[in-house]
Amino acid sequence: MNNDKVSWRGSFPAVVTPFKKDGALDEHLFTENLELLMDEGADGFVVCGSTGESWSLDGDEKVRLAELAVQVVGGKVPVIVGTGEIRTDRVVDVSIRVRDVGASGILVVTPYYAEVDQGAIVAHYRAVSDAVCCPIVLYNHPQTTGVNLDAGYIAQLAEIEWVVATKESANDISQMYQLLFQFGDMIEVIAGYTAKHGAAAAFMGCPAFIGATETQVLGAEGIGLFALGAAGDVDGARRVQKRASMLGPIGKIGATPAGLKAAMNLLGRPGGHCRSPIPDLSNAQREKVREVLDSLDLFSSPACRLT
Template sequence: MTLFRGTAVAITTPFKEGAVDYETFERHVEFLIDNGMQSIFVNGTTGEGSTLNEEEKLKLVELAVKVSDGRVPIIVGTGSNNTAATIEHSLKVKEAGADAIMLITPYYNKTNQRGLIAHFTAIADAVELPVVLYNVPARTNMTIEPETVKILGENKYIVALKDATGDMNYLEQVKELGMEDFALYSGNDDSIIPFYERGGDGVISVVANAVPAEFQAIYETYASDPAEAQRLFDKVSPLIDALGIDVNPMPIKALVTELGYANGEVRLPLVPLEAADSKVIHEAYKAYKGEA
């Protein structure tokens, strides 16, 4: 099952005096869908899901579902290192209207590959929604081995993998397993061209919060004109590099603030960018848009 092809966005969560700014969130969802996003991913790393309470998380899901009105799938990050708690929350997210859930590998009390299979299988079977596995070892110090992906992909609810390893050898190993109807999405904006070259189905993007149409155009162009897709990517690459100036989502939050979809606030332990770093990002954005 392919939930989408092309670019999904890991949407930021705006705050206002410490509270979630739901009105601005709705405007951002509408902007993203109007500009070609194939799916909206809510309550992930970029959305600061780890510092949202359950009421806030469910409200954001409900609003994303309402604004989308069936135009694109709403995927929600519900994974944690507590299997029972993940099931409980995922069932509430399902009731709120989510189309799919994304599950990160357990962190801190990390397990082994057998434990991953048991963890993900228990959640998928209990929730009965499409599941995107999320492999991001840089944040969890745990990886989903290709053979484990193969076993998990035999579950009818586990339909995709977000691969944030940045390792094309890993992607090739997963592709070689010959998993039909199992989608592979990049979790790294800076490597989408080699990801597409190896048969990837799309990307769950950070930079697309600010340049959604442009990032989707790279995917659409690649199918017919890889050289032109590379040119489009090379043009946006300096902006992607600028967003690496500090830990995600602090840089993208600064950029979407410039666009009116946040006001610079993040929640601790994150802190706002230094002014000099914000300037670097804003200058890169202006240069990309031809405004410099």
């Protein structure tokens, strides 16, 4: 339960993890991306999330990325770090380590692959809360976990001491509204899939976004979508939401987040390479990404960093 433990507001880009061609972390590009997004108005960051290829990172790498992010932001904005694993003890271990390097909170995806029941999932989160004692964001991503943290789950999970928020990525806006209206006074209901319905989520009262594509491709324009929706600027929010939604095809080119990284690289932004088994896009696939970007006139926009 939040109980004023956090008050996270605004747009929190879920940042990519840039890799070098050999698969090693590219720390320079990682920090460059955070610095760029901070300059463009980011209100916080999520590192080591799905967009950050968290499944490919070991515990030491997650701690290192957390450490770098904390150094970059210098206490100016929150840093939330994805620490989800299948095994509870591993979640606890890496969560304590990222907490100790200064992370503001942890993003914990539901245990995947293991076909455990609701009682075991609640026990998993309670054990993490009791051991780590830092703000926990539930990560509801049923497309990859096979479990939907709907109202039946949240009714129990919101009672856990350090569960302060849920990132709602079920891609079901009606469920997000239900959680917001039913549990919004207990935990923060943070919108995912913001390139599709972020403006509506902000207008209806979601306190924060965790978005990836529109923030790291459109830059300040995409980051500003939250403020437009929250302020009820219908015309402005509609304009940016339309442009964000037009980026949708990028996510279907290659395996996530290869399309996003390719878009960033084409615009001169710090995307880097993917890590095996995800391949970088082929030349033909990159041309498809280029066509999407060109349709939005992005090569002549402030988001483009090419000189």
